[in-house]
Amino acid sequence: MTITDILNAVVAFDRQAVVENVKASINSGVPIDDILNKGLIEAMDVIGAKFSSGEVFVPEMLQAAKAMQAGLAVLKPHLTGDALMEKGTVVIGTVKGDLHDIGKNLVSMMVEGAGFNVIDLGVDVDTDKFVSAAKIHNADVVCLSALLTTTMPSMAKTVKAIKEAGLKAKTIIGGAPVTDAYARQIGADGFSNNAPGAVELIRKLIAA
Ligand code: B12
Incomplete structure (x- = not known):
């Protein structure tokens, strides 16, 4: 085997x-x-x-x-294994128009396992839902996932809306077609191409 x-x-x-x-x-x-x-x-x-x-x-x-x-x-x-105490609140979802959730679920699992309170909004999540969830849960970080090049613009819209709403939440993005350059282009606070990297990024952003 x-x-x-x-x-x-x-x-x-x-x-x-x-x-x-x-x-x-x-x-x-x-x-x-x-x-x-x-x-x-x-x-x-x-x-x-x-x-x-x-x-x-x-x-x-x-x-x-x-x-x-x-x-x-x-x-x-x-x-999972480091879930002894809550270290912050993370809102996560796959952006509008996109139904891929395997990578998002993996990130969600590992972030939860690292001790964060995770609010998973599921798939096909529009900008308003991300913004209101970040507000209601007083999120430290919002994680956006996209697997289609056609849904990446929805990330840009959501990152912009979170900043304009004046929330404390930082935004990080990921998913197969997403790049570091794209994250910088749309003003996101970080990017990772894997789930452990997402956890590291969240730790850094919360400590900053
Ligand atoms: C499985 C799959 C599906 C399944 C999804 C099931 C599900 N529940 O998720 C189904 C069958 C539904 C599907 C549908 C479609 N799919 Co599809 N799908 C895939 C496939 C084969 C695997 C995706 C996957 O799960 N990868 C494994 C996970 C673990 O990797 P990941 O998502 O990238 O996540 C990792 C990192 O990116 C990162 N990460 C992910 N999210 C986040 C978020 C943050 C914040 C951070 C920091 C990191 C991070 O961490 C994860 C873990 O390491 C890919 C091919 C591929 N290799 O990507 C095509 C693919 C994404 N699909 C594709 C297409 C075209 C479609 C359809 C349009 C097909 C159609 N004609 O209907 C539809 C679209 C439906 C929709 N509206 O979303 C194309 C996209 C092309 C493009 N450039 O846009 C791909 C690339 C296939 C291809 N080679 O053409 N698909």
Whole structure:
């Protein structure tokens, strides 16, 4: 049993095999980061490439996503661990028009595990909802996720609205098409291309 078995099981949409292989890998001491990055996340890149080349379509992408999420659920208790005291409040969501939530959920899980109070607004979240949630919960940081180039402008709109509302919340952005340069361009306070990086960024912004 290897990490490749996990990757192959996700690509084959075999939820049960994903769960069994993830459990077996954890039990045999495979590093959690490897299971996550080289197994589950890498598998989504394989599916994405197959989608680009017309080998698979949306229903298959969705099945792979469900298989991946089943594996993530097994990993979740191992991703969290520093939740002893609340260190601040973080609002998170996938922006308007975008339904991708695997990466957002992963960030949410790790931020929660690092001891922050996380308010997860879900997917397809419009600017007004982000602003009012940041206000109501007195958020320290608002995290925006986007996986489509067509929904990235919604990040710019939300970052601007949060600043204009005069809230204390800092904004950070992420998702496969997002870059550091884009974060700077739209005036966001930070960017990371992975979930542990998001946690580090949030810690720094709150300490600043
Ligand atoms: C699974 C998937 C789907 C699933 C989503 C299921 C779900 N519940 O999320 C479904 C089938 C619904 C789907 C639909 C579509 N999809 Co899709 N999808 C994917 C796929 C294969 C994987 C995405 C994923 O989960 N990656 C794994 C996660 C862990 O990675 P991640 O999201 O990038 O997150 C990490 C980091 O980016 C970061 N991060 C994420 N968010 C945040 C936030 C913050 C604040 C920070 C700091 C960091 C951070 O941390 C995460 C962990 O490391 C990608 C291909 C790819 N490789 O990205 C295509 C992809 C994103 N989809 C694509 C497309 C085109 C679509 C559709 C338009 C297809 C269609 N014709 O209908 C629809 C759009 C639906 C909509 N309105 O949103 C394109 C986008 C192209 C583009 N340039 O815009 C891609 C790239 C596929 C491709 N190669 O063409 N999709």
